[in-house]
Amino acid sequence: MKGNIFYAQSGGVTPVINATAYGLIEEYFKNKKFFGAFYAGKNGILGALNEELIDISSEKKSELKLLKQTPGGAFGSCRLKLKSYTSSKKEFERIYDVFKAHNIKYFFYNGGGDSQDTTNKISKFFQSRRYPIVCIGLPKTIDNDLPITHCCPGFGSVAKYIATSTLEASLDVKSMSQTSTKVFILEVMGRHAGWLAASAGIIKEKPGDPPHLILFPEIEFNQGKFLKKVKDVIKNYGYCVIVASEGIKSKNKFISDSGLRDSFGHAQLGGVAPVLSNMITAKLNIKVHWAVSDYLQRSARHIGSKVDIEQAYMLGKTGIEYAKKGISDVMLTIKKKNNSKQLQWKVSHTSLGKVANIEKMLPKNFIKANGYEISKSCLNYISELSKGEDYPSFINGIPRYANLQCKTIKKKIKKFKL
Template sequence: MNELKGACIIGQSGGPTAVINASALGVIRTALDSESITRVLGAAHGIKGVLEDRLYDMGQEDAAELDLLKYTPSSALGSCRYKLADPEQDDTDYKRILEIFKKYDVRYFFYNGGNDSMDTCNKISKYMQKVGYECRIMGVPKTIDNDLNGTDHCPGFASAAKFIATTCMEVHRDAHVYDTGMVTIIEIMGRHAGWLAGSAALATWAGYGPDLIYLPETDFNMDEFLADVKAVYEKTGKCMVAVSEGIHYADGTFVSEAKTSATDGFGHAQLGGLASMLAEIVKKETGAKVRGIELSLLQRCGSHVASQTDIDEAFMAGKTAVEAAVSGVTDKMVAFKCSRDNGAYKCEASLEPLDIVANFEKKVPREWINARGNGVEQPFIDYVLPLIQGETKAPKENALPRFAKLKKVLTIEM
């Protein structure tokens, strides 16, 4: 083992999930127990905390509160959407990061996030190698979108999928109370990949879910959509539809009326308003009562129905990142290699180069979507079902969730 002693920084970035803090705990707990890591620092609001020298001393946190991170949703250290420039064009941020790393003798850097976060991780890693500063840098995956390249699935996706399927089942029950006709349209997150919207099919598989599901992996056709809805509605007097927020026409433009409302820090369109838009069109075309429901942030913060499998794997991802870095590994992201042979699910951690992860999106295979493009096939169910297993062991007080309450003590130079 190439022993390297020094402090570490853990940062979180991008949209939060129900289990992102389980990964952070995997990093923090393993780092605190490591003889090679002299100090564990948490970056306030991701890479911005490094740039602004706002770092928390995680060693001053109560152990019991840290343990509660496993069942606490959202990003406990704070998140950001900050895009680092190409260092060949502007290395200002990188010089500042190096300055902070030297100030606190940071020799390990762990960044917990999705596609854009892995891009940040990759850029910092390459810069540190270029300037000759030894710092082992590891990406810890996170995204409910499940679109990270190089891994079977991402921590956070399974809990969001479970929330979506459960909610769809509950809405389906509510929508079938009366003997009057109704169309229900549920909008689900997913800009370019339809893993989340496809997960609504779990509800259908269980007997209470959408009749129609539309993913961004296929071009959306409004006339075909209306024909699909009318066919189901005329046959049963009800129709439930799940749509990904990122569905688009053949020319690539988003169907969502909110596609130009704003962009995040990485230039991605912030989508929304699709369910309401489609509801108005269906109401006009059919005369039926129509409800448009946007799950919005609920699907990524719904920890009360989290998958225990997801929580355990998220922790494993953080733990693996530290163990690999201490053993001499750098410039990698923790990934999952899984098998589902004969219904037996097995997941093991592996390491993938940051180069093949950053800025690549993994999409639902076309063969997992039906020919009409309004539903998913059995292989999709077989893929997702093992991931949502296990009931959360989250503690409660007065029948309400007990989340971690961190002190967040800012560091002082040693």
């Protein structure tokens, strides 16, 4: 009896995670004589816990094909981290029961650092039970903070979005700066790592070009130095463009956690950009505009990077090859070919244990000594990943994204309470 596949999406989604899903699905259909059914977990690993399995074969092939150009997580994602077996015994046993009931012999988990940790734990647990299952982690995170892999699918596209948006908004604020707004601030994601903030830097060709200041989470924020720099930039160039990472800190305290309170006394949530805007207006008396792109950046498939989409897709396809060969306990990686001037890459792999729970920060030599700009090597690294356009198809002016039914199959075992 051929083993079935269980695939799930995990953590914060990306513009290209569905391209990885489609790589798997397309390659699976080509290898149907080797595999049983292909199930996708509804809402990530929750799909296993709740025995909510979506049978891919019940979806229209034409819609599945659109996955390659569709952002978000088409099968639903979740934020749920499995602890050790001792602490999460119920969950591990439940996953065992569900996988056994549905003859799951291949487990693909598509996520970031936490998810690779979960894949690793599940793999080890099934090994201890002598249940043969291939466990493969597929990388995904716009934060680009997974170790070993050259880059993470999702990053290149979001980098392209941030670079393009910064360039466009810079032209806007530059036009307005003579009589009105002189400062524009864009807040970007990236958690503790400055990769996304750095990506705005690839639009700078010469001194004076925007972005004038990038605020990295790797560099401690210093209000006095920052305000002086803003003032100098405006004096020299007439306007100032700032790209700030959501994770910047001053004295180990997040800047976004600045104690803002609304008129009801509720603490205000999030937003580095409005805090910086306030600071500039209050101290320098300058008109500021600010944007927080939030999910817009994370889902901007309409301006996806061709390289990034191809990598995400190839990771999925290669996943099926690995499964056929029975290679388990690994996360697939992007490996840069040696000494290639232009980025040449292939899919490779590393042991799951090596990636779980390790965050890769922006290297020191990727930030210029002034602490506000990226180095040439950083620019080269990011440019290679955000290169090339791969537009989705449009209908009536709007992108045509996949519309899946996501019907779950009949349950075989009794209900589980989380």
